[in-house]
Amino acid sequence: xxxxxxxxxxxTTGLPRPxxxxxxxxxxxxxxxxxxxxxxxxxxxMSEILGASKPSDWRPLDPENTLYLQLEAxxxxxxxxxxxxxxxxxxxxxxxxxxxxxxxxxIRSQDNFVVQWGDPDGKRGxxxxxxxxxxxxxxxxTPALPFTRLPDVDGYAPAVGFSNSFxxxxxxxxxxxxxxxxxxxxxxxxxxxxxSGNGAELYVVxxxxxxxxxxxxxxxxxxxxxxxxxxxxxxxxxPLGFYEKPEQYVPIESVxxxxxxxxxxxxxxxxxxxxxxxxxxxxESRRNRQDDWYKVPAGHIELCNVPIPVRPQP
Amino acid sequence: xxxxxxxxxxxTTGLPRPxxxxxxxxxxxxxxxxxxxxxxxxxxxMSEILGASKPSDWRPLDPENTLYLQLEAxxxxxxxxxxxxxxxxxxxxxxxxxxxxxxxxxIRSQDNFVVQWGDPDGKRGxxxxxxxxxxxxxxxxTPALPFTRLPDVDGYAPAVGFSNSFxxxxxxxxxxxxxxxxxxxxxxxxxxxxxSGNGAELYVVxxxxxxxxxxxxxxxxxxxxxxxxxxxxxxxxxPLGFYEKPEQYVPIESVxxxxxxxxxxxxxxxxxxxxxxxxxxxxESRRNRQDDWYKVPAGHIELCNVPIPVRPQP
Numbered sequence: 163x164x165x166x167x168x169x170x171x172x173x174t175t176g177l178p179r180p181x182x183x184x185x186x187x188x189x190x191x192x193x194x195x196x197x198x199x200x201x202x203x204x205x206x207x208m209s210e211i212l213g214a215s216k217p218s219d220w221r222p223l224d225p226e227n228t229l230y231l232q233l234e235a236x237x238x239x240x241x242x243x244x245x246x247x248x249x250x251x252x253x254x255x256x257x258x259x260x261x262x263x264x265x266x267x268x269i270r271s272q273d274n275f276v277v278q279w280g281d282p283d284g285k286r287g288x289x290x291x292x293x294x295x296x297x298x299x300x301x302x303x304t305p306a307l308p309f310t311r312l313p314d315v316d317g318y319a320p321a322v323g324f325s326n327s328f329x330x331x332x333x334x335x336x337x338x339x340x341x342x343x344x345x346x347x348x349x350x351x352x353x354x355x356x357x358s359g360n361g362a363e364l365y366v367v368x369x370x371x372x373x374x375x376x377x378x379x380x381x382x383x384x385x386x387x388x389x390x391x392x393x394x395x396x397x398x399x400x401p402l403g404f405y406e407k408p409e410q411y412v413p414i415e416s417v418x419x420x421x422x423x424x425x426x427x428x429x430x431x432x433x434x435x436x437x438x439x440x441x442x443x444x445x446e447s448r449r450n451r452q453d454d455w456y457k458v459p460a461g462h463i464e465l466c467n468v469p470i471p472v473r474p475q476p
Numbered sequence: 477x478x479x480x481x482x483x484x485x486x487x488t489t490g491l492p493r494p495x496x497x498x499x500x501x502x503x504x505x506x507x508x509x510x511x512x513x514x515x516x517x518x519x520x521x522m523s524e525i526l527g528a529s530k531p532s533d534w535r536p537l538d539p540e541n542t543l544y545l546q547l548e549a550x551x552x553x554x555x556x557x558x559x560x561x562x563x564x565x566x567x568x569x570x571x572x573x574x575x576x577x578x579x580x581x582x583i584r585s586q587d588n589f590v591v592q593w594g595d596p597d598g599k600r601g602x603x604x605x606x607x608x609x610x611x612x613x614x615x616x617x618t619p620a621l622p623f624t625r626l627p628d629v630d631g632y633a634p635a636v637g638f639s640n641s642f643x644x645x646x647x648x649x650x651x652x653x654x655x656x657x658x659x660x661x662x663x664x665x666x667x668x669x670x671x672s673g674n675g676a677e678l679y680v681v682x683x684x685x686x687x688x689x690x691x692x693x694x695x696x697x698x699x700x701x702x703x704x705x706x707x708x709x710x711x712x713x714x715p716l717g718f719y720e721k722p723e724q725y726v727p728i729e730s731v732x733x734x735x736x737x738x739x740x741x742x743x744x745x746x747x748x749x750x751x752x753x754x755x756x757x758x759x760e761s762r763r764n765r766q767d768d769w770y771k772v773p774a775g776h777i778e779l780c781n782v783p784i785p786v787r788p789q790p
Contacts, residue, residue: 273704274659299771315631317776345588345684354768370659370684370781374765374774390587390711397704451688454668457613460688462631467684 205452211444212471219440220432221327222475223386227251228420228431229258231279231388233268233412238388239429240348243328245307246341247298247382250350253291254361254382258417260289262362267411271395272403274370278351279414280363288362297356298380303332303339310437312445314462318342318373322465324436328384329465331376341381344371344466346389349381368393371466386431386472430475444469519766525758526785533754534746535641536789537700541565542734542745543572545593545702547582547726552702553743554662557642559621560655561612561696564664567605568675568696572731574603576676581725585709586717588684592665593728594677602676611670612694617646617653624751626759628776632656632687636779638750642698643779645690655695658685658780660703663695682707685780700745700786744789758783 206214223241231238244251257263263279266286270278301307309332311323319331322342329347332339341347348366352359359380366385385392400406420428434441445468450459520528537555545552558565571577577593580600584592615621623646625637633645636656643661646653655661662680666673673694680699699706714720734742748755759782764773 273707315629317629317778318774356771371778372781373778374762374770374781376774377772378770393587394708394710396708448688456688456692457670458691460632460690464631464685464687467686467688 205450206443206447207453208444208447208469211440211447215434215440217476219435219438220473221435222430222432223420225421225423225428226255226419227383229254229383230416230418230420230423230429231263232415232417233391234415235391236388237429238391239386239431240383241327241386241433242383243326243341243381245326246301246328246330246339247350247380249292249295250298250359250361250380250382253295254350254364255419256289256291257362258419259422260291261416262286262289262291263414263417266414268392268395268414269398269411270365270402270404271368271397273368273397275368275372275403276365277368277392277395278363278365279412280351282408282411288360291360291362293360294355294357295350295360295380297352297359299356299377300338300340303334303337307339308437309339310441312463312465312468314449314464316465318376324441324468324470327433327436327470329468329470331373331465338377340377342371342465343367343373343375343381344384345369346385347381348383348385349375349379352379366392371464373466384470386433387429431472432475434471434473436470444471519764520757520761521767522758522761522783525754525761529748529754531790533749533752534787535749536744536746537734539735539737539742540569540733541697543568543697544730544732544734544737544743545577546729546731547705548729549705550702551743552705553700553745554697555641555700555747556697557640557655557695559640560615560642560644560653561664561694563606563609564612564673564675564694564696567609568664568678569733570603570605571676572733573736574605575730576600576603576605577728577731580728582706582709582728583712583725584679584716584718585682585711587711589682589686589717590679591682591706591709592677592679593726594665596722596725602674605674605676607674608669608671609664609674609694611666611673613670613691614652614654617648617651621653622751623653624755626777626779626782628763628778630779632690638755638782638784641747641750641784643782643784645687645779652691654691656685656779657681657687657689657695659683660699661695662697662699663689663693666693680706685778687780698784700747701743745786746789748785748787750784758785 227242229240242251266281268279269282308325309323311321316322321332329342329344330339331342345367348364350359350361351363351365398405405411449463541556543554556565580595582593583596622639623637625635630636635646643656643658644653645656659681662678664673664675665677665679711717712719719725763777
């Protein structure tokens with residue numbers, strides 16, 4: 163299993179090249195276009211940086227902050243972000259431990275926006291979880307909050323960067339920080355009232371980063387494995403991408419905290435730390451691609467285009 | 477059929493509200509949160525702007541620049557952009573008219589990046605089309621090129637905006653402009669050589685805008701209908717999201733120019749013009765959402781978050 167994000171140039175199948183040459187083009191593109199050690203002075207590619215990373219560049223997921231969303235098609239793994247949504251994370255843990263989500267469904271899939279799940283009928287009791295929560299849309303930006311700032315300009319926030327492997331925005335003027343709506347981020351749906359979100363209905367971003375949602379709703383975590391099980395769901399044909407008929411709902415078999423699952427059934431994952439020279443080098447390797455395919459380095463990287471690698475625990 | 481893009485806030489099913497109230501939340505969110513005429517002084521919502529648009533705010537698609545990509549699941553409609561890729565558009569027209577794509581397949585689906593189609597074997601002849609083309613990665617930014625500039629900052633380009641209903645970047649210093657890699661944009665895959673793209677292998681952006689590709693490859697157009705038929709395809713499990721087995725390929729029944737299809741089989745679509753006060757108002761309505769759901773207006777809009785509405789011809 164390799165869950166480290168791969169992304170590269172757009173090779174062609176190489177008309178009129180034979181198939182062997184085509185494969186080579188793809189592999190070279192994947193590796194960044196150069197053989198290891200070919201030129202010591204050149205910048206390293208992402209693959210080389212990942213390959214040379216140290217154990218200390220990674221941190222394991224905390225089982226108390228790891229959710230397993232089990233669908234018929236497989237398991238989606240979500241890392242909660244209690245640094246930014248302490249009360250929502252506690253509510254979601256309580257709901258998961260009560261089996262609240264078991265047998266509920268994915269009810270919405272809106273192209274280039276979100277997939278959303280919860281109780282279609284709105285009748286299931288929340289157990290010990292709170293029905294309303296204070297709006298954890300931003301947190302105080304104190305020295306205690308990890309914040310590795312990107313030098314790149316961003317239109318949605320005066321400052322952007324990473325906090326403990328999550329993408330964040332921040333405003334030094336008002337000393338606030340918040341999770342950013344990047345691809346794969348998970349949030350708690352709410353109604354018009356700011357305190358109406360409680361974690362019983364969750365959404366995940368499946369399209370271009372809808373950063374206008376930042377500071378308007380509580381993000382609670384990020385999908386770190388199995389994103390494709392959500393992003394490929396048939397789009398709903400009702401308003402806002404809701405499924406129109408109950409038979410279109412995608413059943414949720416269960417949602418469990420990793421901490422509550424027998425060790426043998428857990429997936430050992432670790433995420434790259436974002437406060438390290440290794441991560442800084444990775445960002446630069448993506449800001450200015452150095453390979454045989456790219457001709458013009460971008461000279462910039464948008465917050466949500468920075469990969470935050472995840473891998474199986476060695 | 478309504479193909480105008482809808483996107484709005486993230487309602488919950490409204491625990492503990494009854495179902496009727498839930499539905500109301502969604503509909504209100506869709507309409508922008510206020511009834512028409514409630515307050516003449518307030519900014520208009522996107523729905524109101526679309527509803528009040530004039531026929532002159534729209535232009536029909538040119539059948540000579542409209543491709544129908546026919547899959548078993550339905551038809552994808554692509555608008556070509558010859559202003560930016562004149563030679564690629566001509567090559568693609570030639571290939572379509574020769575039936576080049578018929579019976580070929582979608583061979584790649586990489587999560588949060590691209591879906592790509594072409595000849596898996598690389599053996600099919602190109603007919604009268606060119607095997608190589610000059611790299612149409614940028615065009616001269618002359619006064620003849622329509623360019624409605626966005627005031628919003630962008631990290632990937634000194635200037636961004638719209639040209640004839642396509643998202644574009646530009647650099648006044650070198651007088652160059654280029655199509656931008658937003659969700660739904662279609663480009664011509666190439667190998668490492670800059671002239672190796674020819675339009676026989678095409679990709680579409682299905683994830684967060686990979687703007688680092690701008691100026692590195694020729695974009696040729698945009699999906700204006702049926703995007704969900706591509707974005708929901710199962711992800712490939714090979715390197716870079718390629719399908720590993722031929723039986724996973726998604727067959728292409730045909731690719732036709734609308735001009736070559738009997739009038740009764742065409743889909744009459746029109747796209748909103750981007751050089752009008754109506755479009756400017758629409759952009760502002762998305763830059764600073766004014767409804768009962770949004771609490772903090774973004775004060776900014778990223779180029780690729782601006783919807784470019786498409787609708788059936790009245």
